[in-house]
Amino acid sequence: MTRTLNALIYGDVDLNLIDGSAVWAQSTVQALSLAGCRTRLVLKSPVRTERLTEPLAGLPGVTVVRPYEQCLVPGQGPRSSLSPMQASQLLARLDDDEPCDLLVLRGRRAVTRLVADGAFDGRIWAYLTDIPQSAAEMTETARTELARMAGACRHLLCQTEELRSFLETWIPEACGKSVLSPPAVPVPGFHLPERGTPHDPLRLVYTGKFAPLWNTLPMTRLPSALRERNVRAELHTVGDKIHDDHAHPEFKGQMSKALRATPGVHHHGGQSREKAMRIAADCDLGVGWRHPLLDASLELSTKVLEFGVLGLPVVLNRTPAHEALLGSDYPLYVPGNATLDDAAEAVALAVREPEARWTAGERCREAAGQYTLQAAADRWRTHLDRAFPSAPAALAARRRPLRVGVAGHDLKFLTRLLDHFRALPSLDLRIDAWPALSRHDRAASRELAEWADVVVVEWCGPAAVWYSRHKRRGSRLVVRLHRFELEGPWPRQVDIDAVDRVVCVSPYYARRTREHTGWPESKITVIPNWVDADQLDRPKAPGACFRLGMIGIAPSRKRLDLGLDVLEKLRAHDRRWHLSVKSKPPWEYWWIWNKPEERAHYEDVLRRMQTSPLLEGAVVFDDFGPDVPNWLRRIGHVLSTSDDESFHLAPAEGMASGAVPALLPWPGADEIYDRRWIHETPEAMADAIADLGPDGWRSAGELARTQVQESFSLERVARDWRELLASGPEKLP
Template structure:
């Protein structure tokens, strides 16, 4: 980053009480400071203890804002801020010293902040308290999350599972979601080495005490283990006991158990994070066992990672998130329905089988190593560099901002480039969005043409013709031509003398453009389509290796029938192979479905899927949508079987996801993609795919990902486009 960014951080959490959400606030400030931000942490509640706040006071660039003590509130100052009060305080702080990013935690809070639009485009919202299953995603909740997504610069998701769920249900979230898992600090003390359990065997729990966290049943573990001849004690750390209206007896019962009412329980009360970790390090087994109602949660427990950083094995429920973290064969999952007896069985196993305990400790240790505070700092640094890119010297040296106009009827291929341009210091960006291919507001277009230093026209259609005839002297005009325009009259109607650059997405179509139009060679250049390689780079789901993928099957020249040829050849060898298709159905495109030959093609393809024994149940159609990144997690090979393409984004996106691309030799494919991915015919394609064993497939996917990053990454393409803007 060329300048120091200013961050405001506020969580709807009380930092006097140590739990996962309070620890998040501390870790986020530490990571932002480490990434070079001037960071103001705004507190929700009056300070009663400095356990979490004091470690931040010595960090360079960090300021702790205490609204109660600093006079930011009117009225009584002894109660925690409501979301409304917090939103007002944040606006006031921003008006005094504007922030570049506002990092928030808490759905109700974010909803209030979004309501007045003051921070639109600057919000980085950390979302956990949202619906995490289809049954919970009501229409009202979906609309609320859509509003948040539209206003946010980034949505911070704790796990991949949560990110994919959010993208599937909130299309506006796609492209904005980034991973922001819990961060665990390195222990500031020597961690005991080896596996020498204490006698009595020491169990440990740290965090909040709540019914669904099974903290009351946990206090019975020492007594129940004693009945099995196992001497054990439970060490607990924390001072937050939940009030549960549905279980009013819980709070007093929990307090009694911690205050000597449960044999074998030693309660250490609330402690600074470092001291809590020190106490845990002196124990033998961590407890992360919860009520099964939480098994569907898409969140990751901070305490599991903290225990892992200390070399402690952890007893916990078998859930998809835990299996992704520790493996399906992790030995200390609580079996059955995860009741109290099941938990006792698992703890007894850990005590009596050192091998299982050591394997679990190793898994937890290796998992925690991926979630250090240092790695969180690097994640923030990378995300901030992407969100706040540096402008080239040719822009920053200008006496006023470079005025960039963007015009066209369909800007879907420019979305992230537009975000990049808007984020560049020294650029002023306006858009003339034509409502249809040949329909626009001439007055609005004239205003843009007169204002802009550079105009980019997407598609060489009527907009390109209009702007070539209304170009302001001294301005630059850049037109991007895709493919279909070459078969239309518009390129011949463009005043090429007024055009500075025509951008094509592949060398083949650059040559075709020059051949068809006769335009000068020096005016036609190649910039590939962009691929958001960071968003697409996600861990593959189990079974992905045996799934083919096709994105977009209309019109018929996309050749779904050839994709079926590949699938049939593979399933003749192994019935594990399937094909997933992400596309609108052809009948949703009226200009396609009105053509008899197109209807005949799809009628034949659909009948084939119904009648072929090899295809029965092997083709899955997924809904069209922006959630391509999460969809590609389930795909191991992306097919491109088209008769003709200008670029074909699908294999490039697949490559970025570590899927192996497989292409037929459509004209120009070998000038965009490595020849190793191109096959002469469907049979050769199937042969190459079937020949990849597990390790070969993984290796090929990694190579494909590297090639996608080098050739098509958003960063590289944005840099090329920025150079076009300032070219002389």
């Protein structure tokens, strides 16, 4: 990203009331400003307090748009907020005045409206928390709505890895578009007190909104519950947003009264974020105890991070998300279905055991260190660099954009490269998608051939033959050859004199191509398949080190039977080993299932899985789909047991996820992958896997991840393609 990007930000949130959603808007503006963006924050409501907007004044490139005060929305009153339709219309007008490169939106209603209006398709970066977060809530209507959102958005911003995985499992359109965007907390700009002997009385603190599921009403009874345990305590609360909950109509009045009149409760009202942090810093223990209904939430508590950056220990529920953040042995968890007494007991433990209080504080501090504003800015910069790549000098210097046409019947191996090409300045991209191997719209293909400076044909099949015979004088033609084409008639039919480059995905197949076709060596080059290392780099799930994985088991030359050999040998010594297979079943490929020898192979394999005592219950078949990064979180070793491959992407994808690859020596494997991952037999493969052990598995996985990032990352492969596309004759305009 070399140019300054324009960002619009709108949240379906009221910045007059301090809660996590309002703080998100402030933090996002600050992070984007640090990342170098010119940023406009559009407010939903008239300004009644400057607590959250004042810190944005004077930030480089930041403008706060105040629709009511600036009379931008006819009819908006001094107490009324923008509706989703009004917000959509206003954002479109602001975009007309000064086009934005990205629109960052928070709130399902707002995103739904903007997607329906269509003015920002491909530019929306949607931050969604108010969406279904469980299988029971994910209705077909919700799935359809979220799929439509994902299709129109450039990215879906997910607060946690768990939320990203959940979305990708249910919404295939979200795969490849979901990126992490966790909460950000500012580093305090003031001196923090020493965390030694706590105050007497003990000072508890809660900041944020007041709502039934946040246990804020029973929380006010903590001082009295602690008095019964001979602990003198007081509760300090900060915030001015009390939910008007239709399911609990009495709550608002009771909460207001409790804050106002409960002995031992000191309510500080609404405060700026810095003032709230100063109040919290002067306390001894944060309270994050919530109703058990929130234990399954896929969100990350901003409160834990805000207290953590102050070094405050926090009493909170034991949940998977909290255990991932703070560890399963964090000392101040309250149990599931925790009562007021359970919360009081956890506080009393922190008083009785200084070591537990100190450990909890350090854990919270260390966790919060990963979520600073600077970390958020760095994360945004990475996302933006990928979404808005810089053009190489050869393209940037052109008088007009380079016209690139891509043709082929199956472009699945180019998807993310095509996204990259579309984002490149100084490059225009058009697609000629053939509906079948030998079927196409001849008029559309002729139009593309006449228009393009460079045509890239995916697969050296009929499309390559056609374009080699219809090449425009002065243009360039690049053909990408995989493996199966060499067994067909098409390479002999291609007019090689019209082809400028043949791209092979491995050195072995580059040699085979030269030997099989006799084409000039100068025309054949190697650019490997790409791996989206950033999307695949995710934390492993518990138990992953004992799970093998195979991606794609059809046709029979993929040799699932040899994968079962490996599994049986491992399970003969340790029944914790399992195999997960992510693949379409072979009978869904007509060209495979029509062959008797293929059917016989799979019948033998399935019978073996049913009759082998070592394989009973040990093989899981998962649905074929794009959610490979999420699936690989559960996989510790990816197997490649094929008879032959041109590249085999599965081991590389596994490596990017931190899984250890294990390959049999199919021809050319050692020219793509490090020999340490290649084993002569299934037995040797099983022995090598078993010998690693958990610690060896982790270090081997880190090495594998580093290797794939250096050799096959999307950025590395895209750079090679950019250089190839930009290296045309000087006479091209």
